[in-house]
Amino acid sequence: MFYQTPLRKVIMLAYLLICSYVAMTADYFGVEILTELLILAIIALALDLVAGFGGMVSLCHGALSGLGAYVFATLCTKLGLGAGESILITCVVTGMISWLIGLICSKSHGIYFIMATLAFGQMAYSFVFESSYLGGDNGMAGIPRLDLTPISIDLFDSTHFALFSLFCLAVSYWFISKVLSSGLGRSMVGIMYSEKRSRALGQPVTRIKANIFGLSGIILGLAGALSAQHFMFISPSLLSWTHSGEVLVVVILGGLGTLIGPIIGATAFVVLKHEISNYTDHWHLIVGIILILVVMGGAKGIYGMLESYIEQRKTKAAGPERVLSEE
Amino acid sequence: MDTSFWILQLLNALQLSMLLFLLSVGLTVIFGLMHFVNLAHGALYAFGAYVAATIAASMGYWVGLFIAPLAVAVLGLVLYQFLIKSMRSSGPMAQVLVTFGLIFALLDITRIIWGDLALALDVPEILSGRIDFFGVEYPAYRYFVMFVGLTALVLLNLVLNKTQIGAMIRAGVDNDKMAACLGINVERLFFSVFCVGCALAGLAGAVAAPLLSVVPEMGLEILIPTLIVIVIGGLGSLKGAIAGSLIYGFVQTFGSVFAPQFASVVIYLLLAFILVTKPAGLFPAKGG
Numbered sequence: 001m002f003y004q005t006p007l008r009k010v011i012m013l014a015y016l017l018i019c020s021y022v023a024m025t026a027d028y029f030g031v032e033i034l035t036e037l038l039i040l041a042i043i044a045l046a047l048d049l050v051a052g053f054g055g056m057v058s059l060c061h062g063a064l065s066g067l068g069a070y071v072f073a074t075l076c077t078k079l080g081l082g083a084g085e086s087i088l089i090t091c092v093v094t095g096m097i098s099w100l101i102g103l104i105c106s107k108s109h110g111i112y113f114i115m116a117t118l119a120f121g122q123m124a125y126s127f128v129f130e131s132s133y134l135g136g137d138n139g140m141a142g143i144p145r146l147d148l149t150p151i152s153i154d155l156f157d158s159t160h161f162a163l164f165s166l167f168c169l170a171v172s173y174w175f176i177s178k179v180l181s182s183g184l185g186r187s188m189v190g191i192m193y194s195e196k197r198s199r200a201l202g203q204p205v206t207r208i209k210a211n212i213f214g215l216s217g218i219i220l221g222l223a224g225a226l227s228a229q230h231f232m233f234i235s236p237s238l239l240s241w242t243h244s245g246e247v248l249v250v251v252i253l254g255g256l257g258t259l260i261g262p263i264i265g266a267t268a269f270v271v272l273k274h275e276i277s278n279y280t281d282h283w284h285l286i287v288g289i290i291l292i293l294v295v296m297g298g299a300k301g302i303y304g305m306l307e308s309y310i311e312q313r314k315t316k317a318a319g320p321e322r323v324l325s326e327e
Numbered sequence: 328m329d330t331s332f333w334i335l336q337l338l339n340a341l342q343l344s345m346l347l348f349l350l351s352v353g354l355t356v357i358f359g360l361m362h363f364v365n366l367a368h369g370a371l372y373a374f375g376a377y378v379a380a381t382i383a384a385s386m387g388y389w390v391g392l393f394i395a396p397l398a399v400a401v402l403g404l405v406l407y408q409f410l411i412k413s414m415r416s417s418g419p420m421a422q423v424l425v426t427f428g429l430i431f432a433l434l435d436i437t438r439i440i441w442g443d444l445a446l447a448l449d450v451p452e453i454l455s456g457r458i459d460f461f462g463v464e465y466p467a468y469r470y471f472v473m474f475v476g477l478t479a480l481v482l483l484n485l486v487l488n489k490t491q492i493g494a495m496i497r498a499g500v501d502n503d504k505m506a507a508c509l510g511i512n513v514e515r516l517f518f519s520v521f522c523v524g525c526a527l528a529g530l531a532g533a534v535a536a537p538l539l540s541v542v543p544e545m546g547l548e549i550l551i552p553t554l555i556v557i558v559i560g561g562l563g564s565l566k567g568a569i570a571g572s573l574i575y576g577f578v579q580t581f582g583s584v585f586a587p588q589f590a591s592v593v594i595y596l597l598l599a600f601i602l603v604t605k606p607a608g609l610f611p612a613k614g615g
Contacts, residue, residue: 051420057419057420059423104602104603107606108606110418110419111358111364111422111423112602112607114364114419114420115554116599116602118551118554119558119595119599119602120595120599122551122595123592123598126595127592129591130588130589130590130591131588132588248424248427249424249427249428252424281438282435282438284431284432284434285431285432285434285435285439287428287431288428288431288433288434288435289432290428291424291425291427291431292425292428292429295421295425295428296413296414296425
C-alpha cells in the first residue's frame with residue numbers, strides 16, 4: 001500500500017531542490033546528463049506503478065516510451081501539429097496502446113506476463129524499424145521543442161529544458177501518487193497480494209489491471225515526448241528490449257514499490273554510467289555485477305534499504321515498552 | 328518464382344528452424360524442470376561460437392565443434408554453482424533480473440577476451456561444396472546444420488521417451504516433490520539437465536558460427552527468436568520446442584518472401600494471438 005510518508009515528502013522536496021540547483025549551476029554536459037536521468041526517472045516511475053503496486057513486471061515500458069517519442073515526432077514533423085497539442089495527443093495515444101496491451105496481457109502471470117510484454121515491446125520495435133514512413137533504421141530528425149516563450153521560458157536553452165523535465169517528473173510523481181491513493185490504486189494493490197481474493201470480492205480484476213497499465217502509459221507518453229524533444233532526433237534503438245530491461249534495473253536498484261526509489265535508482269544509474277565510462281569502456285560488466293549483487297542481496301534497493309534502516313532505528317530508540325504499548 | 332525457388336525457401340526455413348531448435352530445446356527443458364528462466368542462454372550461445380571460432384583457427388573445425396559445447400557446459404556448471412542454485416526458489420522477476428545482469432556481464436567479458444571485431448570461421452573442406460536437390464543447389468554446410476538439429480531432436484526424443492533417465496526427467500517436470508519422494512535425486516538431475524542445455528546452446532553457437540559473423544551481440548540477437556519459439560510452443564516441452572521452431576522458421580522465411588516489410592511484425596502478431604488464445608503455448612508441459 002502506498003503512503004506519502006513524511007520521509008518520502010522530505011526526500012522528494014530535497015531531490016527537487018538539488019536538481020534545480022544542479023540545473024542552474026552545472027555546465028552544459030552536466031545539464032544534459034541531468035535531463036537524461038530525469039526522463040529515465042519518469043519512465044521508471046511509470047514502471048513502478050505497474051510492477052511495484054500491481055505485480056505486473058513489464059518488459060515493454062522502455063519500448064512504450066519510445067513509441068511515445070515516435071508518436072510525438074510523427075505528429076510534429078509529419079502532420080504539422082504544434083508541440084503542445086502533440087504532447088497531449090501522445091499521452092492519450094500511448095495510454096490507449098498501453099491499456100490494450102495491459103488488457104491482453106492481464107490473463108497471464110509470472111514469467112508468461114514478462115514474455116508477453118517483451119513480445120509486444122519487440123513488436124513495436126520491429127514495426128518502427130521496418131516502417132519506411134517512420135524513417136526505419138535511420139530514425140527521424142528535426143523534432144521541435146515546445147514553445148514556451150510567452151511565459152519567458154526558452155526550452156532551447158538546456159537549463160530551461162532540464163527544469164521543464166524536472167517539472168514533468170514532479171507532475172508524474174503527483175499523478176501516480178494520486179492514482180495510488182484512489183480506489184483504483186488500492187484495488188490494484190489488493191490484486192497484487194491476492195488475485196483470487198479480489199476476484200471473490202467482486203473486483204473486475206482484468207479491467208483494473210488494464211486501467212492501471214493505461215494510466216502508466218499516459219506517463220510513458222509524456223516521457224517519450226520529452227525524450228524526443230531532448231535529442232530532437234529519435235531512432236528505433238529507443239524501443240529496443242535492452243532499454244526496457246534497463247528501466248527494470250533502475251526500478252530494482254532504487255527500490256521497487258516506493259515511487260521515490262525509482263527516481264533515486266535512475267539518478268544513481270545514469271550518474272554511475274557516466275562516471276564509469278570515464279574510466280573504462282566496460283561499464284556494462286560493472287552494472288551487470290551490481291545488478292546481480294543487488295538482486296541476490298534481497299532486492300530492497302537503495303531507498304528500500306534506507307527506509308528499513310530508519311524504521312529499525314526508530315524501533316530501537318522507542319524501546320521495547322513503547323512498541324508494546326503502541327500495539 | 329518457380330519450384331526451385333520454393334524448394335530453396337523451404338530449405339532455408341528448415342535450416343533456420345533446426346538452429347532455433349538447438350537453442351530453444353535447452354532453454355525450454357531447463358525451464359520445464361527447474362522453472363528457471365535463463366535469459367543468458369543467448370550469451371552462452373555466443374560464447375560457444377567464440378570458443379569454436381578460436382579453436383577452429385588453430386586445430387580445425389571439428390575439434391572446435393567438439394570443444395565448444397564442453398566449454399559452454401563448464402561455464403554453465405560454474406554459473407549453476409554460484410548463481411542459479413540460490414536463485415531457484417525466487418520469483419520470476421528476480422530470475423529475469425539476475426540473468427539480465429548476466430547478459431551484460433558476459434557481453435562485456437566476451438568483448439574483453441575477443442575484442443569488438445567480428446571473427447570469421449570457415450566452413451570445413453568436406454562441407455564447402457553444394458549439394459543438388461531436385462535441381463536446387465544448396466550449400467552442403469546448411470544441410471549439415473539441419474542434420475545436427477535433426478540428430479539432436481531424435482536423440483533427445485529417444486532419451487526422454489525410451490530411457491530411465493528420460494522417465495526420471497519427465498517425472499521431475501510433472502511433479503518434482505513426488506519424484507524426490509520416489510527416490511530420484513532431483514537436485515542432481517536438474518544439475519545435469521542444466522549442463523546438457525548449456526552444451527546444446529554451445530553446440531548451436533559452434534554450428535551457427537560459419538553461417539553468421541561471430542560478434543559479441545549475436546547472443547542478444549538470437550535471444551528474442553528463441554524466447555518466441557518457446558513461448559509459442561509452450562515452456563518446458565520438447566514437442567513445443569519442435570513446433571515453435573518450425574513455426575518461427577517458416578513464418579519468418581516465407582513472411583519475408585510475401586511481405587518483406589511485415590515479416591517480423593507477423594511473427595509477433597502470431598505470438599500475441601497465441602498468448603491470447605492459449606496463454607500457456609501450443610503444447611504446455613503440464614496438462615493446463
